[in-house]
Amino acid sequence: MKRSFVKMQGCGNDYIYFDCLEEELPQPEKWSRKLSDRHFGIGGDGIVLICPSETADAKMRMFNADGSEGKMCGNAIRCVGKYLYESGAVPKKDMWIETLSGIKRLILTTSGSQVLSVTVDMGSPILGASEIPTLFNLDTVLDHPLKVNGQEYRVTCVSMGNPHCVVFLNEVESLPIVTIGPQFENHSMFPERINTEFIHVIRRNELRMRVWERGSGETWACGTGACAAVVAAVLNGYCDEGADVTVHLNGGDLIIRDVGETVWMTGAAVKVFEGTVEL
Template sequence: MKFTKMQAAGNDYVYMDALQAPIPDPEGLARRISDRHFGVGSDGLILICPPSDPGKADFRMRMFNADGSEAEMCGNGIRCVGKYVYDNGHTDRERVRIETLAGILALRLHVSDGKVETVTVDMGEPRLAPEAVPVSDSGADFINRPLRVQGRVWNVTAVSMGNPHAVIFTHGIDKLDLPGIGPQFEHHPLFPRRTNTEFVEVVDRRNLRMRVWERGAGETLACGTGACASAVAAVLTGNADRKVRVELLGGGLDIEWDAATNHVFMTGGAVTVFTGEYLG
């Protein structure tokens, strides 16, 4: 099976073209191919498929975490999908619509010398209602609420960007034991579908630093939806303006929560690392 390894802000996935024929057992394939010792090595597997309705979307993206679980969306992954379909000649348009389990997202491809360099994604509106995140709690939202994990009380803001996020503002994120604490948030009873967890340090009102524990993948170098959720949470908690730079371990993302449309826009790079054939 031919594949392309791509990364965006260090969030790396194996991409496979399923436009002509479906890929069998993508859950099992994701577990095998993502293994960094016995497979290609990645945060997961992304399939590029035909859209369910060609009148509404140009392509469909299916995203599987390294543990084989299928996720609704990946902000870094979808930027690479935009680069893949353009660079490989599947489209010549610089504006494309990608179908995901979180809905259809619009991408603007920024092209230089015939190749996509960066991508702006309209991530849509953030969802704050507990049932939309989802969070097992009542009320209109879950903003800056206390949650006890491993004997410590953390203030959590829950945001869905098509997938669930728990955003925590704290100091000293470089010293946090994410492998120890990340799973405690991911599997907390408050989050019935598990959650991605972002630990965010405020530099100033235009700059944030973030580490992320991703549901089904562990700590990764970046999470696009997590950066968007963190920017939204920063505005809701009074920590930042609506346009911010989020620095992750793998690089920076520019996030804007537009007041007029209530949509979140994410801009960042997309890189092809190598292509190959998987024999496993």
């Protein structure tokens, strides 16, 4: 069976997109593992299925490179908006996309028939320790000590549909993330594993971020992670609520605005190439 796909990326967070509006993709967990391999597959952080929805303009399902299904991906949903608009499937600059973490609103900035950037209403951050979920015996995990591999870190935990652990450090460029990332991801305090954002505060309302995503490893960007990082930075007094915060990721910049009741994320969405694959 041959299926068409589109490779797209947002700040280097790259996925393989399948149009499932008319035809489902069987065994997506299996194909995410096989196709995401950067040596023996197409290569990517996972696959995304663009599906019909009874409650929104379309539905996004995303699978990590290890085959696990994620609830939400901020970079991927921008690319879903771009695909739907440019393909003519949803010719609207203000659209709604169903995800496992709720229905998200997208506002598209366009030039002619091309989508230049997408702003996403990422919803309200979840701060309840048990809701994220974590096993901390606390109401919220704010600048709390956590011992990882014998070293103590100060962590703030936030869910933006996906669980995140935010760690503020003096610098992140030399961080051995391949070693420390899995230790956070699989820590006993996180029953569903965790995404971890390592943050250096450059100046007020400007952050440098590296991210270890559960199921994918270090990625070039994570939209929900950037939102969680800004929420954590506001809570810890590094950034201002209601201000545009620039988050520098390995793959580019995102603009995040935490207004309290919701978090807005703005960034680019880029088509890399399209093709067909034998399944």
